[in-house]
Amino acid sequence: MERTYIMVKPDGVRRGLTGEIISRIERKGFKIVAMKKMLISQQTAETHYGEHKGKPFFEGLVRFITSGPVVAMVVEGPQAVSEMRRLMGATRPWEAAPGTIRADYATTVDENVIHGSDSPESAAREIGIFFKPEEIIG
């Protein structure tokens, strides 16, 4: 069993896509072992997206992810990291495979509806940023 950090981004929450995304995760057969709606602080956003610091889109990305509530989750299942990346689709929605979340619900790279960890190591790091161990109920 593997765990990954999944987050409905502010555009997804604003557009009322949270239920649809949760539904896809559950229908797949994955288990949501933690979930909360929250506002991300500037500091937390910069830590979460630390790998992108210095890139031209970094400031805009931090501004966007702090622009409204997100729904943060820990999702568990076999190959959860890579499988959730597959369900999400490519970062650039126009490159995302048909039927993926980003292909179905997003048009731009800067508002692409969902975040998912890109490796088991990133998942462990990101879960640790957003959840206390006792908030994860397996």
Ligand code: DAT
């Ligand atoms: P992903 O979210 O698929 O893991 P990433 O880690 O490369 O993609 O980038 C994180 C987020 O940053 C991405 O979801 C949207 C934003 N982003 C990436 N590249 C961008 C770009 N060229 N212009 C604007 N935003 C970008």
Ligand code: MG
């Ligand atoms: Mg990433």
